[in-house]
Amino acid sequence: MNRETSRDLYDRALSVLPGGVNSSVRATQPYPTFVRRGDGAHVVDVDGNRYLDYVMGYGPLLLGHDLPQQVQSAVQRAASEGPMYGAPTEVEVDLAEFVVRHVPSVEMVRFVNSGTEATVSAVRLARGHTGRNKLVVMQGGYHGAQESTLVEGDAEHPRPSTSGIPQSFARETLPVPFNDEAAVREVFERHGDDIAGVLVEPMLGNNGIVLPVDGYHDTLRDLCDEYGSLLIFDEVITGFRVGGLQCAQGKFGVTPDLTTFGKIVGGGFPVGAIGGRAEILEAFTPSGDVFQSGTFSGHPVTMAAGLETLRFAADEDVYDHVDALGERLRSGLVDVLADHAPEYTVVGTDSTFKVVFTRANTPAQDGACSTGCAQRPDCARFEACPKTGADVGNAETERWERLFRPFMREQGVLLPANQFETQFVSYAHTEADIEETLDAYEAFFTG
Template structure:
C-alpha cells in the first residue's frame, strides 16, 4: 500500500500539533498514523485511497458504523439546520433523558455533559459532596479519562501522580486496588472506610486489554459500599449501550450502582458524556442542589438528536443481535487460530468488542469455557495465567503487537486498535465477510 499522503499530513501536523495528533493514542501506530479521508459502513478509506476494514470505530462510539441510517442522518441535519446550539433547554434533551432513564436500571435522573472525562470528574465531585468524604477507590489498570483524581498510580498503601501536573494532594485522596481482588478491596475499606466517598469501577476493564470480572466481584463492591456509606460508581463510558444492550453492563451483571457515567454511544458519534443515577444524588447538582456542574455545550441539540436516534434505532432493529453475533464469531474464530499459531496468547472480549492479548502464558490454550473470550473461569486450564486486571497487559508482548503485528494487519487492509491496550469494536456496518477476511489476516499476521 502507498501511504505518502498520510506521511505528508503527519509531517505537517507535527509542526502545529504536539506529537502531530489531538489525542495521544492516535500517534501510537508506527512509524506514523494513517489519516482517514472518510468512512463507509464498517470500513474507512485513508488519504491515499486505501480501503480498510475498521475495527477501531472511533474507539467505540460508532455502534452503527460509519453510515448513519436515514432517520438518524435526517435528525442530525434537521437539528443542525435549526441552529447548532442555544445555551438554553430544548425538547430533544428531555426526550433523550427519558429514553435513558427508562432503559438503564440504575438511572433515575441524568445530567448530560460533553465527554466521558467530564462525566467522571463530575461524578467524583458529586460523590464527595454527598458523603462529605474525599477518597475515591479506583482499580489499577482502569481508565476514567484525563482527570486528576484517577491519573494516579500505586496501591492502597501509597500513591503518586501518574502524570506531571497532577498535584500530590489528589494522589493522596485516591486509593488504587487490583481489579478482581476482593481481599484487596476489603483491606482498603478496613483502612480507609470512613474516608471513602466512592468506588469508581468499569464493569469490564475495557481500556487495557478487556478484563472480565470474576463471578460476584461487583456484588461484593456493592456490599462494601453499602456497609461503609460509600457510593458505587459504574464507569460505563465504553460498556454503556454495548455490553448488556440498552440496559448497559449493570443489567448484564445485575448490579445497581448509585451513579453511572456515560460517553461514546450515548452521543451517537458526537462529543458527549453523562452522569446518571439515583434521584437523591443527581438532584444535588446545581441548580436543584449545591454541587456545581455546568457546561456551555451540555445537552447540545445535535448531539442529543444523534444519541437518541441511535438508541431508538437499536431498540427497533436487530442491532445487538447482529453486532454481538459477529463479536462471538470473531472471538471463537480467534480462539481456533490462536490454538494453532500462538497458544500462549489470550482472546478476550464480550458482546460486540474483542481483543487478542499477546500474553506470555505457558501450557494449553484457552479452554472451551473461555472460547468466546476469557471469562475468568476457575475451571479453565489457563485461569492462572490469563489477565486478571488491566495492569497485567503490561507484561504482554506490547512491542511485538506495535512493531510487527499491527503493521502486518494494516498492510492486509485491516485496522485493529492502535496499541495492545485498546479494545476493538464491532459495528452494525460490519458483515460476516468482514469477519472472515479479518480472521484470515490474523492467520497471516501471527
C-alpha cells in the first residue's frame, strides 16, 4: 500500500506541529494516515487508499461520513446565514428540548464546545453546588484534558498523571478502581463529608471498553445519596451511542445528578454539554454564582447538525441497524478468538466493539459471553475479563499497536491509534462490511 503522501505530510507537520499532530492519539507508528475525505463507512487517505472506518471521529459519526439530506441542508442553511452571532438562536433551544425530552436525568442543558469543557464545567458546578472540594474518579477513566482528572495513583496517594499540574490540585482528586465497590465505600467512609461528586463513565471508553459489573453504578448512586455528593455520568462517548436516545444511563437504569455530553450531540461538529436537575444547573451564571461562559457555546451550525442528526436517529431505524451490526461483529470476533486466541477478550455493547489482547490463562472460549464480555458472574471467563483500567493496561498493548493495527490498515480496515480507544459501527456500515472486517481479523490470527 502506497502511503508516501502521508509520510511527506507528517514530515512537514513535524516542523510546525508538536509531534506532528494536533491531538496526541493521532500519533501512530511510524506516521499517521492523513485523510482526504470520508465516504459512507469509509475514509480515503491522501494517497487514494480506501479504508473501512471504525474510528468514526472517535464516536460522533453515528450516521457515517455521508450525512442524510436533512442534516446536510440544516448545516448548509445555518452556515449560509452567518458564521456566528454571539447571541442566542432558536436552534439551541430546539436541541436542548430534544435532549431534555429523551435523557432520563436531564431537566436543563448548558451547551459548551467540547467534552473536556463539559467535564471541567460539571466538576466546577458540583463543587459550587455542594461547597466541597474532593472528586472521586475511576483509575483508567478519561474525562478530557483537565487538571482535576489527569490524576493517577490511589485515593491516599494521588498524583498528577502529566507534568504541568500542581500536586496541590491532585490532592483534591480521589482515584479508585472501576468496579471495586469495597474501594469506593472505603473512600467515602474516609472522605465522604468533603466529596463534591463522583465522576464516572458508565463504561470505561478510553480504556479498552470495560462494562460495569452488575450493581456497581447503583452502589455509586447510593453512596452519593447517603453523603450528599453528586453522581456525574460522563457520557461524552456513550451519550446517544449506548442505550439509544436514553443514553447509557437509560440502558443501565441509573439516574445521575449531572451528565456530560459531546460527540453526537453536535453531529460531528465541536460540541459539549452539561445536563441535569434544574436546581443544580441553575447554579450556573447568570442564574447562579458558578461562572461558566463561552463565545462559541451553542454555535448555530453545531446546534443544527446535532439536532437533525438526533432527529434522524429518532425517526429512522438507526439504533436497530448499528446495534445489530455491532452484535454481529462482536459475536464473529468471539468465534475467531475461540479458534485462534482464546486468551484475548471481545468487549463492547450496542454499536461499540474492541478486542483487548488480554493475557488470560484460559484454554478455551467455552462459556464466554456470545457477543462480548457482559461481566456475567456465571461466565467461565468472568475473572479473566477486564474489570478495571489496569486490567486493560496489563494486556498486550505493544502487540496491538505495532503489529495488529498496521496489519489491519494494510487489509483496508482503519482502527484507532491504540488498544485503549473505543471502536464504533455507523449507520453507513453494512453486513458485507462486517464480514470483510471479520475476514481481516481472521487473517491476522492465522498469519
